[in-house]
Amino acid sequence: MSGTLVTDPDVVDAASRDRSPVEEVGAAIALVRATCRDDVVATMRWANERGVPVITRGAGTGLSGGANAIDGCLVLDVSRMNAIKTINPAERIAVVEPGVLNGDLSDAVREQGLFYPPDPGSWRISSIGGNVATNAGGLCCVKYGVTKKFVRALEVVLADGSVMRTGTPTAKGVAGYDLTGLIVGSEGTLGVVTEVTLALVPAPDDELVAVALFDSASRACEVAATYLEAGGRPSMLEFMDGPTLAAVQRMADLGFDESVDGMLIVGCDDATRQDVEFAAFSRLAEEAGAEVFVAESVAESLQFTAARRLVGNAFEAMGRDLVDDVCVPLRRTGELVDGVRALGKKHRIRVATAGHLGDGNMHPAVLYSPGDAPEAVDEKRRAYAAFEEIMQLGLDLGGTITGEHGVGRLKASVLPVELGETNTRIQRELRRVFDPNGTLNPGVNLASDHS
């Protein structure tokens, strides 16, 4: 095996968690740094024969605990498998290893006049393998869709070390069941992805944005839904509520008035459509009493987008944050924001909501103070209580407990509530087909899949 086996406890420990607030992290017995598919095959064979659990990780930027170690496991790190094997402009595809960072791939394809749309908040530092594992989304999805839409084919090492190819590099293909789509979003529980064939699109024009400031968060949500219902085709439709703006404002002075309680950012990356999109959006926003700015340059547009991308850091700077990831019907997003605020009051906890409003994919954040002091411990308890109720609120509004972060360990116990009995049963049985010995990421996605 050409990869490295590490047993130094400090190094292993450092590789044993992702960026989620999930605190339960077990003691792994070792860390394998794979450099090629054969390393992965050897690791899976060894582990499967001995019944040793394997937790696969890429860049470790996940937010749901999907890469957190458990006691006695191997941590399999594929971040060194980071070759961009092919960029083919004629076929509009790229073939990459799982450890390639999204940002590095995006830069590389841009140089060839192409565009890889999926852009999770972590795009600069998250890996394609991780994006595939969680079916990551981002700001682009309202126009381009999530990661799954761009994955054409995979090479996967199964739990027993056998190698499976799925899909085809062609634009279409319906030969057999869609195992590619089944593995995308499966959070490392069905196999270890060792190669990804991705679809690319022609590079769009420079994205310009319009920004609207409302004194009511839920009215901002209503305007967004009305704009889409009227035929709006934005390349971005993002939302930040007042508390989120305040948090961002603490990081970088954006000059927002404190009376602003809801901000929309509408992007358009098709130069031929920008006038019509911004006119349609501005009219609706102004009718609803908003103040609207249409950026006059790419630089100005990037500034507003950067403010949106700062949200994660801004929350982190305020303490610990439990960022939820519910997705609800567009017409229910206002109720979601209002409901989250009511839950914040009920549990006496700071909450703030931002999100990919054009998809109904909202990220309410529940903020609490770190530490072991009794007040901190109590605040954390209230934060988790609010978080649980936000998930339930998402379901009550006809939505889902996760739009793009994944289930991980954070939401594994709630997943069966959303899926229902028959779907849960089928999912558990499918998992056993791929991994009869329960080696791959036990406890992730479906908590009690081998109970």
Next chain:
Amino acid sequence: MSGTLVTDPDVVDAASRDRSPVEEVGAAIALVRATCRDDVVATMRWANERGVPVITRGAGTGLSGGANAIDGCLVLDVSRMNAIKTINPAERIAVVEPGVLNGDLSDAVREQGLFYPPDPGSWRISSIGGNVATNAGGLCCVKYGVTKKFVRALEVVLADGSVMRTGTPTAKGVAGYDLTGLIVGSEGTLGVVTEVTLALVPAPDDELVAVALFDSASRACEVAATYLEAGGRPSMLEFMDGPTLAAVQRMADLGFDESVDGMLIVGCDDATRQDVEFAAFSRLAEEAGAEVFVAESVAESLQFTAARRLVGNAFEAMGRDLVDDVCVPLRRTGELVDGVRALGKKHRIRVATAGHLGDGNMHPAVLYSPGDAPEAVDEKRRAYAAFEEIMQLGLDLGGTITGEHGVGRLKASVLPVELGETNTRIQRELRRVFDPNGTLNPGVNLASDHS
């Protein structure tokens, strides 16, 4: 049960085949015409307990024998479950029963300013349930993608009669494995779809087209690939070779010169982009020696599109046709067309190729005469030999044996060749999870799944 049970042999026989050339059709014991989900549940329970195979059918427009009966089976017809339950412009979704015709849904959503893109050649007469079962494509796919991209959620009756809901009506959702995507394209082998939630998009502008006539089929293919590589973003990119044009010409005089050996139709349904798209395409096509016409009206555009849509009927009028459905990388489409012609010569059989060139999804047709005369029997043997070799040619060019028609019974024996050993094994085991007794469409998709 509110549905109808029919045992009249003539009626049962008439419902026992789809539009494929697959001639093996068994004798079903009865036909169930379901009118609601409970009919499907009752049928599946009854059949599963007795080990009676169930062949589900919608409109019966499939081209791969996926709805052909086998001896001793029940035929379950869901075409009377044809209610459009919801069209929701705010959420851009429709909720429909499986028997709704694609054309009827398309008309209904258009009235509300929305668009359901998937448009298989059979769109006027094929059902949404069948489109879901085969993951149907069409002329739209180069811009909008295949059926799978538009299916958000399903209600499915499993082999044992249990009811499962998959997916969510929201734009995004990653809670658990993507069972929705697994069932789309599974050709009725994993369950019976009883409700479909579909994503819609804003109605586009009127589609205009440009047409280019080449004296070389493979040169037309090259120009199409170059146009896409240069950043072309058509809403349609279709191909017909000389023999196809001749067949269509026999149906409707389109005034084509006999020297034309390849025709491209490039569509654009975004009024703000039409000038730039047609200019870019025209320049490339003219440089390659083609004659180019840019339609000046919707009527003229529809005329060219109609000619493309006539291909199926034109072939049928010439005898029997085995229409293949291979999908290959864009840069290999010219080789495919030339290779198909060589196979025609080799097997002394008429061949013609049309297809969704922008996706590399080509439909070579192998034509033969019907009948039992020795010459006809021999010609049919040669036609099937050519057909098999076309599938292999598609694989040799790095493609797949089916881009949109599905595997059905027609290609079931070849499927494992494309999938490879591990993928085939996993697919068989997945099928057993859904259908342990092998009740659903035995012999379809994976021929020997219970052998």
